[in-house]
Amino acid sequence: MNAINVSSLPLTLQQLFRACLEKDPQFSLQNFDYSQEGLVYKDPQLGELKIDILNDSVNYQRQGHRGKQEIIAKAVGLNKGNKTIFDATFGLGQDALFLMDLGAQISGCERHPVIWLLMKEALLRADKSIELILEDAMSYLKVLSESPQKPDVVYLDPMFPHKKKSALPRKEMQIFRKIAGDDIDSEQLLSAALSAARDRVVVKRPLRSPDLGKGKIHSFEGTTVRYDIYKVL
Numbered sequence: 273m274n275a276i277n278v279s280s281l282p283l284t285l286q287q288l289f290r291a292c293l294e295k296d297p298q299f300s301l302q303n304f305d306y307s308q309e310g311l312v313y314k315d316p317q318l319g320e321l322k323i324d325i326l327n328d329s330v331n332y333q334r335q336g337h338r339g340k341q342e343i344i345a346k347a348v349g350l351n352k353g354n355k356t357i358f359d360a361t362f363g364l365g366q367d368a369l370f371l372m373d374l375g376a377q378i379s380g381c382e383r384h385p386v387i388w389l390l391m392k393e394a395l396l397r398a399d400k401s402i403e404l405i406l407e408d409a410m411s412y413l414k415v416l417s418e419s420p421q422k423p424d425v426v427y428l429d430p431m432f433p434h435k436k437k438s439a440l441p442r443k444e445m446q447i448f449r450k451i452a453g454d455d456i457d458s459e460q461l462l463s464a465a466l467s468a469a470r471d472r473v474v475v476k477r478p479l480r481s482p483d484l485g486k487g488k489i490h491s492f493e494g495t496t497v498r499y500d501i502y503k504v505l
């Protein structure tokens with residue numbers, strides 16, 4: 273596949289590609305395609321990954337959800353007055369956009385340039401105003417911990433190694449996993465997150481997996497995942 277011609281793209285998209293190249297000089301321009309419908313990443317084996325928030329290409333509309341009664345909303349404490357949430361492992365932003373729809377103010381970071389680029393473009397197209405920083409959370413949480421305005425909540429959802437036996441996720445998730453890989457360094461994120469949050473850190477985990485670290489005060493359990501709460505002392 274030919275590399276995308278960055279200078280033929282709309283100006284905002286050119287700037288996003290340049291930010292990726294600045295961050296990672298090895299950043300590859302292969303595998304991207306752009307049309308009126310938006311930016312697409314093409315994996316030669318698995319197919320296309322396109323993030324379309326409004327037309328729900330990756331399950332942004334949680335059918336039949338119970339609003340602030342959902343356990344993710346309880347875990348971050350939306351009913352307890354928490355409003356500002358920093359999503360340190362943004363990924364495809366499904367959790368962040370759901371919390372935003374429930375009234376939270378979201379910002380976040382994503383360290384993988386391909387994921388960040390696809391997500392930024394999708395957010396722009398859907399007119400969602402979220403500050404999404406291309407950065408490793410370990411260094412950005414240090415900046416936040418010294419800020420006078422800490423977010424109420426730092427939210428962590430690092431990639432958990434995939435069980436060989438589990439059913440294959442839908443195609444988009446397979447491509448996403450292939451790009452992002454496993455987050456084997458996530459344990460260190462917890463203490464950095466605790467220094468950066470005003471009220472609490474929420475960690476999303478598969479239901480039966482070990483805790484990310486010590487000091488959990490409560491868990492909200494769903495059928496496949498749980499949300500662990502760590503309070504700032």
Ligand SMILES: C[S@@+](CC[C@H](N)C(=O)[O-])C[C@H]1O[C@@H](n2cnc3c(N)ncnc32)[C@H](O)[C@@H]1O
Nearest residue numbers: 361363364365366367382383408409429431452
């Ligand atoms: C499981 S996904 C998050 C999914 C997200 N909660 C959602 O609802 O779509 C984990 C993401 O966090 C990113 N990530 C993991 N560790 C990170 C770190 N230290 N800094 C920034 N991003 C990180 C990975 O690149 C991946 O895109």
